[in-house]
Amino acid sequence: MATGLVPRPRQEFIDAFDYFDHAEHRRDGDRPRDGAHRRNEDDVFAAGAPSKEKKSGARAAGPIVGPTVPPVPPGKTVPPSRGPERRTRTAKGGLARTLTGVAAAAVTAVLAVAVSGQVAHEQDGKGGAPRAAGGAERPHTDAATRTKSRPAPAPGTVADQAPYEVQMAQKFPMDAKLQASGDFEAVPGHDKAPGRGEVLRYRVDVEKGLGLDGMLFAEAVQKTLNDDRSWAHGGRRTFERVSSGDADFVISLASPGTTAKWCAKSGLDTTQDNVSCDSAATERVVINAYRWAQGAVTYGDDKMHAYRQMLINHEVGHRLGHNHETCPKQGALAPVMMQQTKFLTLDGATCRANAWPHPEG
Incomplete structure (x- = not known):
């Protein structure tokens, strides 16, 4: 490292500051407080020494040499620092204050240059972002960077969910x-009965641990039952979903094992074809979660939405008192109460898949 002398301030700057530390001249009549050699704002220093001035004071137009106040007669006292005497002392300190101001401005300029040089040095060599103390790069705060840093919506959130029709397919x-x-859990919320006629209230329960969307299931039930092609046809009845209180029946989405247990309570065996049932001896209309999730061969993968509508209409139809039906003739629409999960052909006639009790609408 190169060595050399550090430049020192010019002598007049040092002399200006020394007036504050070494001037001992006080005006007549001023006395030290508590025996200490203290200066106040009315002290008079040697020619060119600085002096504080009050906000209301004024500076003389030019330098003044020596006092302008006449001698005080014997036995008389004069109040300290009034009128022309004050202005005289102020004028005397003009040169020192000027030199002090110049010195302060010089120090400020040197500091500004040093700080700006340090910031420029800490920039990345290729125009990168400035670095904070310690060398850590300051984070960017532009809008584009913030947008890129935001995490994508988690799967299963409202922002990430597909439309109802897409999910149902x-x-x-x-x-x-x-x-x-x-164990069952009621799907929260309340869907008012949208139509006219007899109001039937129902609750939707979903078995815990299925891993299926209970809200999607509840929405499908409400939309299906209140479709004019369903059991609400012609305004005969309307369906209202509740999550607590009295209900006429409960539509339950359950695993295959739990479905079998609840259906057995009404003497029904669902294990052979993994089907659903209306457990009439209980409050539950049970939809087999396997069929809800996977569908049936009779409908195929391209008719999942229609198959789910058929499941709801078929099992609620049993709750409303309808029994199984058969295919009336070749090529006809299958009655919704036909066991379409198992077959579309019966007694030599094959029907077409149909999800509605009143497909004409």
């Missing part, structure tokens, strides 16, 4: 032999 993973917890 999809198949979901499900084990055909799944036995879930056996």
